[in-house]
Amino acid sequence: MISRLTRALIIDDERLARNELRRLLKEFPDIQIVGEASNAQEGLEQIQSLEPDLLFLDIQMPDKTGFELLEMLDKVPTVIFTTAYDEYALKAFEFNALDYLMKPIEPRRLADALQKLRQQEEKEKQQLLGRGVLSENDQVFVKDGERCWFVKLYDIRLFESAGNYARVYFGQNKPLILKSLNALEERLDPRVFFRANRKHIVNLRHIEKIDPYFNGGLLLEMKGGEKIEVSRRQAVKFKEMMSL
Structure with a gap:
């Protein structure tokens, strides 16, 4: 119950x-x-x-x-x-x-x-x-098929939803893990990782550029070259969080 x-x-x-x-x-x-x-x-x-x-x-x-x-x-x-x-x-x-x-x-x-x-x-x-909230200095084990990595959360720039899985972006690697984005969000430090939209969680340390975007949103360019849209509603939270 x-x-x-x-x-x-x-x-x-x-x-x-x-x-x-x-x-x-x-x-x-x-x-x-x-x-x-x-x-x-x-x-x-x-x-x-x-x-x-x-x-x-x-x-x-x-x-x-x-x-x-x-x-x-x-x-x-x-x-x-x-x-x-x-x-x-x-x-x-x-x-x-x-x-x-x-x-x-x-x-x-x-x-x-x-x-x-x-x-x-x-x-x-x-x-x-x-399990508690993970800090950016924690190291996590990532396995995709036969390949395995130990990765510091600091080095992960992006999580992307892929159905029941999430794609993890670090370096040149993009492995899939069997975790939903909502489950990941519960364990990630909100001071470092931000829910940009339904499909993406970004590492704030890996944002290269921020531009205004359609309908009051924002467009983030990550250090790996990925461009991530921040919805209008999340853009308000992002600006509040990043302001003095």
């Missing part, structure tokens, strides 16, 4: 579907519904203001799809897709979805999905209890 409430947001353009999911979730007292939205734009605004732990997210909506909504986020909560269409299942898991529920949602399938959520949260909790 998880020790805290999981704050959930329902995003679905069908009012009856939202009501039915609310009804089903009454059986799970550890799930707190903090809001609901009928389209992607409303969903974006509520995610930014409410910061939910979990999204119940429809895919086909009038303005933007659920996938397009996730692409607008800097940090994606845990996602359970709820949809009447089965052809999006493969793409859903490219977004690290916890589960994919077909409408009408079966109570048993909902219970299975929430059991996965409990297991995931317990695993993350144990990892955090067992």
Whole structure:
């Protein structure tokens, strides 16, 4: 049993579907519904203001799809897709979805999905209890296939999301590790590593150049030549953090 409430947001353009999911979730007292939205734009605004732990997210909506909504986020909560269409299942898991529920949602399938959520949260909790935040001088072991490295975090200039994996940039190397960007962010020192957008965490020590960018964002050029966009929302945090 998880020790805290999981704050959930329902995003679905069908009012009856939202009501039915609310009804089903009454059986799970550890799930707190903090809001609901009928389209992607409303969903974006509520995610930014409410910061939910979990999204119940429809895919086909009038303005933007659920996938397009996730692409607008800097940090994606845990996602359970709820949809009447089965052809999006493969793409859903490219977004690290916890589960994919077909409408009408079966109570048993909902219970299975929430059991996965409990297991995931317990695993993350144990990892955090067992491991503290890493400093830039800590050395980490990186393995990709048959190749292995011991790398100081100071020398890693960039982490890039690749589905369930993350690509680690240091020197001329770009190995993949089986860690999500969210899990990495929990362990990295926020004074050194900054979440630029949904797909990238950058090492502030390795920024070569900063330029204004589209729609109030920033464009970072890393010492390795990579160009990383900082979203408008994250650009505000970046400027606050880097100012005197």
